[in-house]
Amino acid sequence: MFDRRLLENFDWGLTIITFLIGIVGLGVLYSAVNAGDPGGAMHLFFQKQMIWITGSVVIVLLSLFIPYKLFDRGSFIAYLICVGLLIAVLIFGKYVAGSRRWLALGPFTMQPSELMKLSLIFVLASVYSGIISEYGLPFKYLIKPALLLFFPFLLIVLQPDLGTALLLLFIATSITLFVKVKKSVFFSCAVIAVAAIPLAWGFALKDYQKERVLTFLDPDRDPLGAGYHIIQSKIAIGSGMLSGKGFLKGTQNALAFLPEHHTDFILSVLAEEWGLLGCCVLLFLYFMLLLWGLNISYCCRDMFGSILAFGITIMIFWQIFINIGMVMGLLPVVGVPLPLISYGGSSVVTNMIGIGVLLNISMRRFVKV
Amino acid sequence: MKNPDREWLKKRLMNSTVIILASFSVLLLRFVYLQVVEGDEYRRLSENNCIRLQSIPASRGLIYDRNGTLLADNIPSFDLKIVLQDAKPVDETIQKLADFTSIPVEELMERVDSGKKVSIYKPLLLKRNITRDQLAVVEAHAFDLPGVKVDVELMRKYIYKKSAAHLIGYLGEINSQEIENNTYPDVKSGDSIGRYGAEKSFEDILRGKRGGRQIEVDASGSLVRVINTVNPLPGKNILLTIDSKLQQTIESIMEDKTGAVVAIDPSNGDVLAMVSVPSFDLNDFIGGISNDKWKSLISNPDKPIANKAIQGEYPPASTYKIVTAIAALEEGVVDIHTTHFCPGYYKYGNREYRCWKKSGHGRVNIVKALEKSCDVFFYRTGEAVGVDTLAKYAIGCGLGKVTNIELANERPGLIPTGAWKKKRFGTPWQGGETLSVAIGQGFNLTTPLQMAALLAAIGNNGTIYRPRILKSIQEYNEAIDIHKELKPEISGGLPASSQTLELVKEGLLNVVESEGGTARKIRIQGIDIAGKTGTAQVFTLKKSDRDSKRKFARHLRDHAWFVCYAPAQNPVIAVAIIIEHGEHGSTAAAPVASEVIRAWLEIKGMLPSIKK
Numbered sequence: 001m002f003d004r005r006l007l008e009n010f011d012w013g014l015t016i017i018t019f020l021i022g023i024v025g026l027g028v029l030y031s032a033v034n035a036g037d038p039g040g041a042m043h044l045f046f047q048k049q050m051i052w053i054t055g056s057v058v059i060v061l062l063s064l065f066i067p068y069k070l071f072d073r074g075s076f077i078a079y080l081i082c083v084g085l086l087i088a089v090l091i092f093g094k095y096v097a098g099s100r101r102w103l104a105l106g107p108f109t110m111q112p113s114e115l116m117k118l119s120l121i122f123v124l125a126s127v128y129s130g131i132i133s134e135y136g137l138p139f140k141y142l143i144k145p146a147l148l149l150f151f152p153f154l155l156i157v158l159q160p161d162l163g164t165a166l167l168l169l170f171i172a173t174s175i176t177l178f179v180k181v182k183k184s185v186f187f188s189c190a191v192i193a194v195a196a197i198p199l200a201w202g203f204a205l206k207d208y209q210k211e212r213v214l215t216f217l218d219p220d221r222d223p224l225g226a227g228y229h230i231i232q233s234k235i236a237i238g239s240g241m242l243s244g245k246g247f248l249k250g251t252q253n254a255l256a257f258l259p260e261h262h263t264d265f266i267l268s269v270l271a272e273e274w275g276l277l278g279c280c281v282l283l284f285l286y287f288m289l290l291l292w293g294l295n296i297s298y299c300c301r302d303m304f305g306s307i308l309a310f311g312i313t314i315m316i317f318w319q320i321f322i323n324i325g326m327v328m329g330l331l332p333v334v335g336v337p338l339p340l341i342s343y344g345g346s347s348v349v350t351n352m353i354g355i356g357v358l359l360n361i362s363m364r365r366f367v368k369v
Numbered sequence: 370m371k372n373p374d375r376e377w378l379k380k381r382l383m384n385s386t387v388i389i390l391a392s393f394s395v396l397l398l399r400f401v402y403l404q405v406v407e408g409d410e411y412r413r414l415s416e417n418n419c420i421r422l423q424s425i426p427a428s429r430g431l432i433y434d435r436n437g438t439l440l441a442d443n444i445p446s447f448d449l450k451i452v453l454q455d456a457k458p459v460d461e462t463i464q465k466l467a468d469f470t471s472i473p474v475e476e477l478m479e480r481v482d483s484g485k486k487v488s489i490y491k492p493l494l495l496k497r498n499i500t501r502d503q504l505a506v507v508e509a510h511a512f513d514l515p516g517v518k519v520d521v522e523l524m525r526k527y528i529y530k531k532s533a534a535h536l537i538g539y540l541g542e543i544n545s546q547e548i549e550n551n552t553y554p555d556v557k558s559g560d561s562i563g564r565y566g567a568e569k570s571f572e573d574i575l576r577g578k579r580g581g582r583q584i585e586v587d588a589s590g591s592l593v594r595v596i597n598t599v600n601p602l603p604g605k606n607i608l609l610t611i612d613s614k615l616q617q618t619i620e621s622i623m624e625d626k627t628g629a630v631v632a633i634d635p636s637n638g639d640v641l642a643m644v645s646v647p648s649f650d651l652n653d654f655i656g657g658i659s660n661d662k663w664k665s666l667i668s669n670p671d672k673p674i675a676n677k678a679i680q681g682e683y684p685p686a687s688t689y690k691i692v693t694a695i696a697a698l699e700e701g702v703v704d705i706h707t708t709h710f711c712p713g714y715y716k717y718g719n720r721e722y723r724c725w726k727k728s729g730h731g732r733v734n735i736v737k738a739l740e741k742s743c744d745v746f747f748y749r750t751g752e753a754v755g756v757d758t759l760a761k762y763a764i765g766c767g768l769g770k771v772t773n774i775e776l777a778n779e780r781p782g783l784i785p786t787g788a789w790k791k792k793r794f795g796t797p798w799q800g801g802e803t804l805s806v807a808i809g810q811g812f813n814l815t816t817p818l819q820m821a822a823l824l825a826a827i828g829n830n831g832t833i834y835r836p837r838i839l840k841s842i843q844e845y846n847e848a849i850d851i852h853k854e855l856k857p858e859i860s861g862g863l864p865a866s867s868q869t870l871e872l873v874k875e876g877l878l879n880v881v882e883s884e885g886g887t888a889r890k891i892r893i894q895g896i897d898i899a900g901k902t903g904t905a906q907v908f909t910l911k912k913s914d915r916d917s918k919r920k921f922a923r924h925l926r927d928h929a930w931f932v933c934y935a936p937a938q939n940p941v942i943a944v945a946i947i948i949e950h951g952e953h954g955s956t957a958a959a960p961v962a963s964e965v966i967r968a969w970l971e972i973k974g975m976l977p978s979i980k981k
Contacts, residue, residue: 134374134377178381178385180381220597222599223581223582223583223596223597223598223599224422224580224581224583224599227583227597228422228583231420231583231596232420234403234411235411235414235415235420236415237400237403237404237411238403238404238407238408238410238411238412238415239408239411239412239414239415240404240408241404241405241408241409241412242404242405242408271400271403271404272415275404276400276401276404276405279397279400279404280397280400283393283396283397283400286393287389287390287393290389291386291389294382294385294386297378297382298375298378298379298382306378310382310385314385317389317392321392321396324396325395325396325399328396328399328400328403330395330399
């Protein structure tokens with residue numbers, strides 16, 4: 001049943017890159033959670049992260065036995081399940097720090113919005129692979145994908161989790177542009193989007209909502225909240241200078257300064273302790289990972305696999321770009337974790353499954369369709 | 370549709386690669402900028418962890434009376450704080466601090482130990498409100514005390530201490546449960562919020578919004594520069610409806626009594642005074658009340674903490690005859706011509722129900738019955754009206770339900786019906802119980818506020834205003850203060866026609882102004898007062914024992930009621946008074962009412978000059 005050729009074609013390159021990023025991630029997390037208490041016991045967060053990584057490696061290995069073509073047929077069901085989970089989270093979700101994002105499943109809590117990213121990519125790949133055309137898609141073919149994006153987008157905005165919602169929008173838009181739309185469609189959509197912003201600003205939004213959006217765009221408007229995080233993050237990154245202060249030697253990541261230092265702001269710990277050199281190494285590893293993903297998309301023999309590989313690669317790209325841009329004060333502060341490095345079960349599992357799918361596509365690149 | 374070939378795919382993937390490469394270049398440039406170009410400056414800032422957040426408290430809105438007399442003020446409190454990170458060596462610093470200020474070192478260390486768990490970078494409160502002498506030594510030895518600082522926070526001061534304590538209310542520190550549930554937005558641990566009275570009811574108006582600043586400090590924790598500031602938003606000042614002069618006059622009259630007085634403006638429902646005695650000193654609650662004081666307050670049998678004006682539920686006694694009269698007239702059970710003969714008792718079933726006057730009132734009509742408070746007349750009309758119909762009118766008159774005054778824990782009182790008794794006791798209503806209810810001595814309970822509101826409505830010919838304590842809110846707008854006057858709210862109308870009201874009002878006027886009235890002794894020359902006395906039994910005695918009960922201990926004596934409004938023709942004040950265990954309404958409560966009315970008319974400049 002399991003073709004020996006598949007084993008021969010196993011993508012060792014992608015595995016090694018992922019493994020290296022994972023090692024960097026665990027090292028930084030160790031430093032982040034043991035700050036100020038080196039030599040202390042293994043921190044609970046660190047142990048949990050190890051468990052999640054190990055668990056997702058097992059899931060990935062098992063999933064490799066399933067030919068990815070089956071995901072094509074199952075994608076819509078997975079999508080519906082994820083939408084159901086998003087509705088459930090609004091009703092039963094755990095209320096943490098002003099929003100409902102987590103769903104309790106026995107001893108675990110999960111963030112359905114993370115899984116939603118994957119299932120949206122699957123369902124879009126499935127839809128687009130049937131209609132893709134070299135001349136670009138006309139408007140009527142975009143209605144279905146737009147609806148597929150709209151429902152989860154709305155449900156996630158309601159949580160409220162603007163960061164993940166925007167991420168979903170970016171991923172869907174990227175995939176759509178990748179499969180190509182007609183020029184006229186592209187420009188008219190762009191015009192509508194640009195025109196809609198001032199309209200929404202003028203009529204739909206209340207004053208306090210505007211204030212929230214402005215603070216979101218410009219953290220300095222809230223110097224006691226997001227603005228404070230950003231300045232602390234910038235101090236941490238900048239103070240790393242060329243070669244960093246050394247492993248476990250960071251002073252800025254003490255709890256008092258960065259409340260999210262093991263999750264969304266973990267890059268500032270790496271930058272402080274390993275300096276510009278460390279940051280370059282990480283950027284290089286990420287870049288290799290993305291190139292590898294695009295290459296898998298190219299080598300794949302069928303459209304579903306190509307679009308799927310592209311979608312997963314672009315999902316990882318957007319997370320990297322938004323997270324790093326955010327901690328360096330280039331982009332608004334949104335809760336987007338750094339793939340494979342930030343602490344957090346849902347994020348680890350989602351990204352690992354994504355990599356597993358890439359491996360899956362890659363090892364079947366010579367299989368006749 | 371043309372299926373894309375591999376060349377096409379390659380082109381699109383190359384485009385994507387270029388975009389990704391460009392994005393990563395931006396990130397890389399930013400790293401270079403932060404870590405190389407500005408690296409030295411950020412390294413310097415990181416050396417001492419020297420960017421701190423400092424909170425700026427918002428001043429709480431002040432509370433004034435209706436004329437702008439200040440009732441609750443803010444005064445500075447000097448709070449001793451320490452930033453542990455800057456205070457090294459901590460033990461030595463604390464020892465020195467204890468020596469300078471003579472605060473026990475154990476007390477300081479206890480705070481330090483609890484603070485270590487939170488954060489060593491954030492200011493930790495050591496002691497609130499230190500004295501000026503302690504402040505002076507701390508400032509003088511600032512160099513010896515690294516990390517120690519004194520923050521000026523604002524705390525409440527209640528100018529008139531015990532006066533209107535129940536109405537103004539006090540603050541209390543927020544608890545961890547409330548912080549977790551996010552009950553109050555923008556409130557941090559250590560902040561105080563309104564816990565009682567107006568402080569609680571108008572919390573959202575009075576509380577401002579905290580500000581803060583990002584500051585850079587040097588190695589000893591001293592300010593180097595302010596990076597960014599968010600100004601606090603002060604809370605809004607409020608004007609209560611009470612008149613503090615009237616309030617204090619009543620409080621001095623009531624000083625050694627137990628009970629409550631409520632005075633309402635019949636034209637809009639403004640509570641002019643609300644007195645509940647005994648009272649307590651609001652200033653005891655500032656910064657947390659001591660355990661001993663709290664224990665003595667809650668163990669006092671006269672319940673000083675309770676606001677008897679809204680929480681005290683008393684049998685309304687004869688003041689309830691107003692309701693019975695309205696019900697009887699409206700239902701057509703009696704009219705101006707209906708008379709009953711009072712021989713001093715009324716035989717119902719095999720039991721004799723006594724009138725308070727043993728010798729009887731003879732033949733009386735409804736006006737006379739109100740004037741003389743004849744029980745027999747009201748036994749008979751109450752019997753004819755029936756308990757459930759009576760209850761309908763009582764509820765229409767605003768009894769048996771909360772008035773919705775802006776104060777927490779208001780009690781609704783109780784208006785019994787047949788169904789209520791069945792549910793409560795499982796036994797059917799007895800006819801004789803209707804007789805007791807008709808003269809206000811049965812299961813019925815009312816609060817002084819409800820009675821004052823009822824008299825106000827009768828005085829203004831039938832409009833029931835929601836009693837209120839908030840007159841206006843002071844809005845800040847640029848430099849100009851704007852007082853936002855709040856409109857009075859009508860919560861209903863009396864279930865009585867104008868003819869009915871005329872008869873009731875005549876009866877009430879005669880209570881004071883006629884020679885046979887029960888409260889004829891309280892007259893004020895040149896002013897007509899309309900009112901009704903009441904004597905509420907605390908303890909159900911056999912009617913025959915009534916006369917002997919003066920011998921009884923104080924807590925078994927009757928409560929004295931008086932409810933009234935004045936001037937009768939066009940009232941400017943309605944008053945309800947209950948004096949616990951004061952015995953007779955006419956002798957204990959009515960004279961107080963007279964003084965309250967006199968004081969208010971004098972304040973309003975309406976008291977006629979008396980010619981001898």
